[in-house]
Amino acid sequence: MKRAAPTIRDVAAAAQVSTATVSKYINGAQRFSPKVEAALQSAITSLGYKSNPLAKSMITGRTDTIGLSVLDITNPYFSSILKGANRVANDRGFSVLLIDTEETPSRERRTLEELARRVDGMIVFSRMREHEMTWMAEIDKPLVFFGSLNELPLPTFASDDHGGAFMLTQHLRLLGHKRFAYLGFSKSRRDEERLGGIRECLGAAGLDLAIYDAEAPSLLEGERLCSSIVLGSGGPDALICYNDLMALGFMKEAANLGVAVPRDISVVGFDNIPYGKYTTPALTTVDLQSERLGAAAMDKLLAVIRGEPVEKLTKIAPQLILRASTLARRG
Incomplete structure (x- = not known):
């Protein structure tokens, strides 16, 4: 016959205290004398008692869970974000509830409002423009947003997309490239920042830029648009991809x-x-420090949850990774 799981009453009886004392102890609502706490911990350990997370959340109003909303979990960039965020959360006693909005802005509001009811705070990636997100600032949970915001009063964190794009373009210029093209994704606000860095660098050299726009930031779109880019007359000798x-x-x-x-x-x-480093040739790229971004975002959100002051924008510098997909041009 299966033995019944120990209850809070069993712990109280073993420690010779009230059930209210046990409840306050396991939920961290009150500290007791070292003698009482030792008796409580001994009873919990010997009985193998495990608290009910749902019951705990009803008492404390906390779930010890953080919501992370990403755009496409099949994209390795977001997998790295999750890895960094999850590591910090676990170290602080929190779990992460992942939501994948699948690059669909129309479902974001309903998804995030539902998520807010189940977590202590949220880290949010979104394709929405800022004027479409005023409702996000009204969600009654701590929230950290990925990307720069001009008006909404939300703490944010971001990679330096403009700086990374400038570095990447400058590298190609120094290799002697003259005919540049950009395969972008205009539905993303980050596209504007990357395009700005490219144009700043090329403008200083008086060079033009051909722009191609993808429907999604995917392998299939890069494959689909390839012929349009390379088979026309006077095609580029350097392509920067989103x-x-x-x-x-x-x-x-x-x-x-x-x-x-x-x-x-x-x-x-x-x-x-x-x-990227396993293809032939290996891909030259900008490392936007995605795992560090995930960790930094989680650190920032947990500080907000604790009521600590945080800076409005936290930005992490990119790193240029040189591989074999670029080659110097002569003449």
């Missing part, structure tokens, strides 16, 4: 079309996803 996934999709289709990377065209991306 992210590594699009760059890898482009490189695959370029090989099918008989276009050699980097002999015919240098290709670069953003994010430094793990697959």
Whole structure:
């Protein structure tokens, strides 16, 4: 016959205290003398008692859970964000509840409002423009947002997309490239920042930029748009892609079309996803420090939950990763 799980009453009887004392102890609502706490811990350990998280949340109003809303968990960039955030959360006694909005802005509001009822705070990625997000500031839970905001009073964290794009473009300029193209994703506000860094660098040299816009930041879109980019007259000798996934999709289709990377065209991306160094050729990219970003965002949110002051924007510097998908041009 299966033995019944020990209850709070069993712990109280073993420690010779009231059930109210046990409840306050396990929920951290009150401290007791060392003697009483030792008796309580001894009873809990010997009985194998485990508290009910749901009951605890009803008493304390806390779930010890953080919500993380990402745009596409199949993208390795967001997997790294989750890894960094989860590590910090676990170290602080929190768990992470992941929500994937699947690059669908229309479902974000309902999803986030439902998530807010189940967590102590949220880290949010969104494709929405700032004027569409005023409701987000009204959610009655601590929230940290990814990306720069001009008006909404939310603490934010971000990578330096503008600086990373400038570095990447400058590298290609120093290799002697003259004909530049950008395979972008205009539905993302980060696209504006990356495009701004590229244009600043090229503008200083008097160089033009051809722009191609993808429907999604995916392998398939990089593959689909490849022929439009490389088969026209006067095509680019350097392509900057919005992210590594699009760059890898482009490189695959370029090989099918008989276009050699980097002999015919240098290709670069953003994010430094793990697959990039295993392709042939390996992909030059900007490492946006995604795992560090996840950890920094979680640190910031937990500080907000504790009621501590935090800076409005936390920005992490990128790093240029040089590999074989770029080649110097002569003449």
